[in-house]
Amino acid sequence: MNHFDQDRHSALQAKQEAQRIAFGPFVFQASKALRDLGVLRAIEAAGDDGLALEEIVERVGLSTYAVRVLAEAGLGIGSLVLKQDRFVLSKLGWYLLNDPMTQVNMDFTHDVNYKGLFHLQESLVEGRPAGLKEIAPGSRTVYEALATLPGHIRESWFRFDHYYSDNSFQSVLPLIFSEPVASILDVGANTGKWAIACANHAPDVRVTMCDLPGQLAQARVHVDARGFGDRVAEHPIDILRPELPLPGGHDVIWMSQFLDCFSEDEIVMVLEKAARVMTPRTRLYIMETYWDRQRFENAAFCLQQTSLYFTCIANGNSQMYHSSVLHRCIERAGLAVAEEVDGVGISHTVTKVVKRQQDAACAA
Numbered sequence: 001m002n003h004f005d006q007d008r009h010s011a012l013q014a015k016q017e018a019q020r021i022a023f024g025p026f027v028f029q030a031s032k033a034l035r036d037l038g039v040l041r042a043i044e045a046a047g048d049d050g051l052a053l054e055e056i057v058e059r060v061g062l063s064t065y066a067v068r069v070l071a072e073a074g075l076g077i078g079s080l081v082l083k084q085d086r087f088v089l090s091k092l093g094w095y096l097l098n099d100p101m102t103q104v105n106m107d108f109t110h111d112v113n114y115k116g117l118f119h120l121q122e123s124l125v126e127g128r129p130a131g132l133k134e135i136a137p138g139s140r141t142v143y144e145a146l147a148t149l150p151g152h153i154r155e156s157w158f159r160f161d162h163y164y165s166d167n168s169f170q171s172v173l174p175l176i177f178s179e180p181v182a183s184i185l186d187v188g189a190n191t192g193k194w195a196i197a198c199a200n201h202a203p204d205v206r207v208t209m210c211d212l213p214g215q216l217a218q219a220r221v222h223v224d225a226r227g228f229g230d231r232v233a234e235h236p237i238d239i240l241r242p243e244l245p246l247p248g249g250h251d252v253i254w255m256s257q258f259l260d261c262f263s264e265d266e267i268v269m270v271l272e273k274a275a276r277v278m279t280p281r282t283r284l285y286i287m288e289t290y291w292d293r294q295r296f297e298n299a300a301f302c303l304q305q306t307s308l309y310f311t312c313i314a315n316g317n318s319q320m321y322h323s324s325v326l327h328r329c330i331e332r333a334g335l336a337v338a339e340e341v342d343g344v345g346i347s348h349t350v351t352k353v354v355k356r357q358q359d360a361a362c363a364a
C-alpha cells in the first residue's frame with residue numbers, strides 16, 4: 001500500500017508542520033509531563049465543563065506557573081481546548097492519556113531512545129549505535145545489554161516489543177498448526193512468550209528456544225512458572241557467530257520480530273543457517289512488520305520512525321524493512337516464499353518460507 005506518493009500539504013500546512021518538527025522535543029516532553037503529572041487526568045475527570053487554571057493547580061499540586069506553561073503548551077499541541085477560560089480535554093488529549101499504543105510508544109521513545117537520539121547523525125555517519133551509551137555504556141548492541149538494563153528502561157523496551165507481537169501470537173497459532181507440528185524452533189525467543197503460547201495451544205508440541213544466554217535465563221523462569229518446563233528446551237546462541245549452527249530436526253522454525261534486528265547480509269547469513277537444517281517438509285515462518293504493507297499510514301509512520309531506534313540504539317545497521325528487502329534476502333539464502341498473510345494482529349505479515357523446489361529435490 002503506497003501512502004507516500006503525494007505531497008498532500010498546502011504551503012501553509014507545510015510551514016505549520018515544519019514548526020511542529022522544529023519544536024518536536026518540546027511537544028513530546030510537554031505532552032508527557034501533562035500526562036505524568038496528572039494534568040490531563042484531572043481535566044478529563046471534569047468532563048465537558050473542564051477546569052479553570054486555579055482548579056487544575058488545586059488538583060495536581062503544582063505551582064500556578066507550572067500548570068500555566070504546561071496547559072498553554074497543551075493548547076498549541078491540541079491536547080487541550082480553551083472554552084470560556086476553562087481547559088477541556090480534546091480527542092488528542094484523550095488518546096495521549098488513555099490509548100495503550102500511544103502509552104507504549106511514548107514510554108519507549110522516552111526511556112529507551114530520547115537521550116540516545118541526540119547521537120543520530122553520528123550513528124548514521126559512523127554505522128554504529130552511537131546513542132546506546134546513554135542507556136548501556138560499553139555495550140555493542142542493545143540485545144547484549146537487555147538483561148541488565150535499568151528497570152524502567154527494560155520495562156519500556158519489553159512493553160514496546162510485546163505490545164506488537166503479543167497481539168499477533170494468538171491469531172497466528174491456527175495458521176502454524178494447520179499442518180501437523182511435533183516440534184518448533186523459536187529463534188529469538190526473548191521472554192519465552194511464543195514458546196508458552198505454543199505449549200498452551202498444542203498439548204504435545206515441543207519447543208526449543210534460541211536466543212542470547214541472558215534472554216534465555218529469563219525465558220526459562222517464565223516457562224517453568226507456567227509448568228511447561230518438560231516440553232520447552234533451550235539452545236543458547238549468538239546467531240551472528242558464523243561457526244554456530246542452528247539445531248536441526250524441527251517441523252517449524254519460527255522467527256518473530258527477529259530478522260529486523262540485523263543488516264541485510266546478516267539476515268541472509270541467518271536464513272542460510274536455517275536453510276541448512278531444513279528438510280523439504282520444514283516450514284520457516286517469518287513474522288515481521290513491513291512499512292509498505294500497512295493499511296494505515298499512521299502504522300507505516302510508526303515503523304519508519306522505529307527504524308531510527310535500530311540505527312541509533314539497537315545495533316546501527318538494521319531497521320523495520322520494506323517487504324521487498326526481506327524477499328530479496330530469502331531468495332539470496334536459497335529459500336522461497338510459499339505463502340504470505342498481511343494484516344496479522346496490529347501490523348504483522350507472516351511469511352511461510354520453504355526450501356526452493358530444486359534444492360529440496362536434491363536434498364530428498
Ligand SMILES: C[S@@+](CC[C@H](N)C(=O)[O-])C[C@H]1O[C@@H](n2cnc3c(N)ncnc32)[C@H](O)[C@@H]1O
Pocket residue numbers: 143146161162165166187188189190191210211212215237238239240255256257258261
Ligand atoms: C525484537 S526481539 C523479538 C522477540 C520475540 N521473538 C517477539 O516476537 O516478541 C529480538 C530477539 O532477538 C534476540 N537477538 C538479537 N540479536 C541476537 C543474536 N545475535 N543472537 C541471538 N539472539 C539475538 C534478542 O535477544 C531478542 O530476544
